[in-house]
Amino acid sequence: xxxxLAHPALFHLGPVPITAGVVVTWAIMTILVIGAKLxxxxxxxxxxxxxAALELIVETLDSQIRDTMRVEPGPYRGFIGTxxxxxxxxxxxxxxxxxxxxxxxxxxxxxxxLLVFLAVIxxxxxxxxxxxxxxxxxTPTPLMIPLNFIESLTRTFSLLVRLFGNVMSGVFVVxxxxxxxxxxxxxxxxxxxLLTGAVQAYIFAxxxxxxxxxxxxxxRDATEPQQPRTPS
Amino acid sequence: xxxxxAISIICATVAVSFGAIGPALAEGRAVAAAMDAIxxxxxxxxxxxxxxxxxxxxxxxxxIYCLVIALLLLFANPLLK
Numbered sequence: 366x367x368x369x370l371a372h373p374a375l376f377h378l379g380p381v382p383i384t385a386g387v388v389v390t391w392a393i394m395t396i397l398v399i400g401a402k403l404x405x406x407x408x409x410x411x412x413x414x415x416x417a418a419l420e421l422i423v424e425t426l427d428s429q430i431r432d433t434m435r436v437e438p439g440p441y442r443g444f445i446g447t448x449x450x451x452x453x454x455x456x457x458x459x460x461x462x463x464x465x466x467x468x469x470x471x472x473x474x475x476x477x478x479l480l481v482f483l484a485v486i487x488x489x490x491x492x493x494x495x496x497x498x499x500x501x502x503x504t505p506t507p508l509m510i511p512l513n514f515i516e517s518l519t520r521t522f523s524l525l526v527r528l529f530g531n532v533m534s535g536v537f538v539v540x541x542x543x544x545x546x547x548x549x550x551x552x553x554x555x556x557x558x559l560l561t562g563a564v565q566a567y568i569f570a571x572x573x574x575x576x577x578x579x580x581x582x583x584x585r586d587a588t589e590p591q592q593p594r595t596p597s
Numbered sequence: 598x599x600x601x602x603a604i605s606i607i608c609a610t611v612a613v614s615f616g617a618i619g620p621a622l623a624e625g626r627a628v629a630a631a632m633d634a635i636x637x638x639x640x641x642x643x644x645x646x647x648x649x650x651x652x653x654x655x656x657x658x659x660x661i662y663c664l665v666i667a668l669l670l671l672f673a674n675p676l677l678k
Contacts, residue, residue: 368672432647523658530661568654575651 369533372470386467393454393467397447433571434578440491441577444484448477449570456532456562459555466562469533471525478525481573485517485580493584500587501580524572531565605674609667616663623656 374382404419412420426446430438455468467473489498502513535558542551631649635642 369668370673432644523662526665527654527658527661530664531657534661534664564650565654568650571647571651572654 369469369537370471384470385465386470386473389458389464390455390467390473393451393458397450397454429571430574433574434581436578436581440488441574445570445574448480448573449566452477452528452566452569453563456566457559459536459558459562465536466532468528469536471529474525474529477528477569478521481524481576482517482521484573485576488577489580489584492581493586493588497584497588498580501583504583504587520572520576524569528565528569531561535561602674602677605670605677609670612663612667612670616666617660620656620660623659624653627652627656 372384
């Protein structure tokens with residue numbers, strides 16, 4: 366049985382080995398970019414069917430961001446929406462025969478988690494400046510600096526391991542059942558995989574929102590002096 | 598098969614089986630509490646289920662860690678190379 370941690374190279378681009386997961390990632394990126402370009406080409410105030418469907422998706426995304434982060438969704442819509450769309454399509458790409466979802470590879474998930482890690486720093490610095498962001502590590506007391514620092518690393522790691530573990534274990538279980546029981550038997554498991562894939566995309570996007578929101582609000586609190594609370 | 602790989606296989610099984618106990622109990626408690634809350638306040642079901650999903654993902658990570666350790670033992674064991 367093939368190891369789920371090692372992936373043979375499909376071909377070499379100069380000195381860089383290209384695996385099947387990278388090719389699938391490129392395909393998904395192309396589909397997303399070209400699809401988004403084509404779908405938003407003729408926007409009008411009287412939306413047709415396609416535009417109405419797209420607006421429904423964006424509205425749902427906006428309301429989710431507003432509910433979770435309790436801020437206006439404008440600056441975060443692009444990042445969170447792209448994360449969700451990519452992971453969702455990547456998890457469901459297992460529906461195409463012969464395609465293994467790229468999120469079942471540790472490297473893709475590491476790249477996505479690294480993006481979230483960098484986005485937390487970016488939005489934190491944007492909200493409160495470098496001083497405010499670094500100051501947010503010293504809340505509530507400077508004693509917490511090592512713990513807060515470790516937390517920001519471990520939660521990125523757990524983001525990566527969670528997505529990898531869920532998607533990879535689904536692919537793995539289907540492979541084992543297929544080799545033991547034969548054709549058509551693993552279909553219920555594959556249906557379960559689709560559910561898991563959708564839930565994991567939602568959870569990844571939600572956790573990215575939660576991390577960014579906490580960094581933004583803490584950086585903002587660290588720059589502004591504590592105002593005495595007036596009883597309302 | 599030498600004794601090191603035999604112990605690795607046993608340890609991988611033990612890691613997954615015992616690592617699944619804690620998260621299973623915890624997820625059961627979390628879902629039960631969420632059901633209770635939704636039964637009391639059906640109007641806040643949206644918020645509760647969203648928080649429940651995020652919380653379940655957090656709890657589930659513990660079991661996934663055990664799975665990853667088991668896979669490392671089976672497929673990327675540094676002692677067997």
